[in-house]
Amino acid sequence: MSRWKPDAQGRLMKAAIALFDEQGYEATTVAEIAERAGLTKRTFFRHFADKREVLFSGSHELQRLWLEGVAAAPADATPLAVVTAGLDPVAQMFTERHEFARIRAGIIEANPELQERELIKLQNLTGAITAALVERGVSANAAILAAHTGVTVFHVAFARWVEQDDPTAFRRLMDESLEELRSVTAA
Amino acid sequence: MSRWKPDAQGRLMKAAIALFDEQGYEATTVAEIAERAGLTKRTFFRHFADKREVLFSGSHELQRLWLEGVAAAPADATPLAVVTAGLDPVAQMFTERHEFARIRAGIIEANPELQERELIKLQNLTGAITAALVERGVSANAAILAAHTGVTVFHVAFARWVEQDDPTAFRRLMDESLEELRSVTAA
DNA sequence: ACGTGTATGTCACCCGGTGTCATCAACTAG
DNA sequence: CTAGTTGATGACACCGGGTGACATACACGT
Numbered sequence: 001m002s003r004w005k006p007d008a009q010g011r012l013m014k015a016a017i018a019l020f021d022e023q024g025y026e027a028t029t030v031a032e033i034a035e036r037a038g039l040t041k042r043t044f045f046r047h048f049a050d051k052r053e054v055l056f057s058g059s060h061e062l063q064r065l066w067l068e069g070v071a072a073a074p075a076d077a078t079p080l081a082v083v084t085a086g087l088d089p090v091a092q093m094f095t096e097r098h099e100f101a102r103i104r105a106g107i108i109e110a111n112p113e114l115q116e117r118e119l120i121k122l123q124n125l126t127g128a129i130t131a132a133l134v135e136r137g138v139s140a141n142a143a144i145l146a147a148h149t150g151v152t153v154f155h156v157a158f159a160r161w162v163e164q165d166d167p168t169a170f171r172r173l174m175d176e177s178l179e180e181l182r183s184v185t186a187a
Numbered sequence: 188m189s190r191w192k193p194d195a196q197g198r199l200m201k202a203a204i205a206l207f208d209e210q211g212y213e214a215t216t217v218a219e220i221a222e223r224a225g226l227t228k229r230t231f232f233r234h235f236a237d238k239r240e241v242l243f244s245g246s247h248e249l250q251r252l253w254l255e256g257v258a259a260a261p262a263d264a265t266p267l268a269v270v271t272a273g274l275d276p277v278a279q280m281f282t283e284r285h286e287f288a289r290i291r292a293g294i295i296e297a298n299p300e301l302q303e304r305e306l307i308k309l310q311n312l313t314g315a316i317t318a319a320l321v322e323r324g325v326s327a328n329a330a331i332l333a334a335h336t337g338v339t340v341f342h343v344a345f346a347r348w349v350e351q352d353d354p355t356a357f358r359r360l361m362d363e364s365l366e367e368l369r370s371v372t373a374a
Numbered sequence: 375a376c377g378t379g380t381a382t383g384t385c386a387c388c389c390g391g392t393g394t395c396a397t398c399a400a401c402t403a404g
Numbered sequence: 405c406t407a408g409t410t411g412a413t414g415a416c417a418c419c420g421g422g423t424g425a426c427a428t429a430c431a432c433g434t
Binding site for chain 4: 002003004008039040042046
């Protein structure tokens with residue numbers, strides 16, 4: 001027996017999401033979240049850098065999966081093909097978590113603070129993908145634009161995916177968005 | 188004679204930028220900014236929704252100019268051509284403020300909080316351009332992707348522009364970024 | 375001269391976030 | 405078995421961002 005109940009971080013995340021969903025993000029204090037998890041405010045901030053971060057621990061996993069897909073792309077693939085090679089594992093992960101993603105997206109949509117955090121996570125992701133491309137020998141300019149394009153496709157498709165009911169539609173929605181983007185940018 | 192010194196908002200902006208540049212964003216308190224402007228903390232928050240916003244009052248002007256350019260685009264232009272029609276007035280405005288833009292960009296680059304705010308301003312801009320396109324009869328999907336593309340081009344070119352010394356290079360850098368993006372997305 | 379509107383000041387308050395020290399079970403060394 | 409160490413947590417004081425409520429004093433129209 002350990003001294004503390006296990007998985008304090010997970011308890012905090014669950015308590016936070018439940019409270020945000022019940023009564024809203026702003027109306028929920030960190031002390032409330034901690035209390036529901038059987039902990040204190042000070043301990044919350046030992047596990048999460050700030051109140052928003054409790055909703056974004058998954059962004060690391062997203063980045064890891066995407067970069068795995070990038071690393072697995074064939075050596076002769078175009079920069080954009082390398083980026084989109086990351087979409088397969090990503091789609092798979094999200095498909096298994098459609099309901100959770102919807103609840104979380106609803107919370108974020110209602111709060112500009114949380115949208116800001118989401119956007120900077122996507123920008124960090126863009127930066128990581130750019131670095132991976134440069135590592136493969138892609139020029140800095142092409143890398144940054146290919147990464148931006150891929151993340152935009154993900155972002156747009158994600159928004160469409162949470163708005164509809166089919167959990168398996170994510171991969172298809174990303175392909176459609178990419179096709180539409182191609183047709184928009186075609187001179 | 189009016190009771191108060193004129194342009195309280197402008198004084199607050201100038202005081203804020205000076206202090207952020209001198210001693211950093213985090214190290215500067217709102218009370219300090221207000222004091223340098225001859226006002227109080229409470230009055231600062233009557234002019235700006237929060238501490239970050241004092242650096243972003245220009246985003247409204249950017250959006251206004253861009254949308255003007257969009258409105259002036261020929262009726263038969265492609266969605267992306269409509270979006271990029273906004274880049275002319277935008278480039279002109281920034282060209283006249285290269286030095287200011289550099290200082291401000293330096294402050295923002297040093298602070299994740301400020302980067303978040305910048306990103307959501309760009310997202311708001313994307314939304315406004317999307318709405319303008321839909322208003323012109325463009326489909327929602329094409330509109331959102333064309334707007335994202337245009338804002339990405341602006342964003343990438345802006346970062347390159349503040350890193351070099353020629354104030355007049357902005358328009359050219361945007362054209363180059365757009366060309367690179369086209370070549371990246373070309374199947 | 376008298377109300378009305380408006381930008382500001384004052385003050386009290388809440389909450390997010392941090393630094394510091396104490397606590398106490400689990401582990402490890404001897 | 406005992407003593408020292410480690411590591412997650414609690415307790416507490418504190419700072420700064422942000423807000424609500426009320427007071428103040430000039431400008432302006434009547």
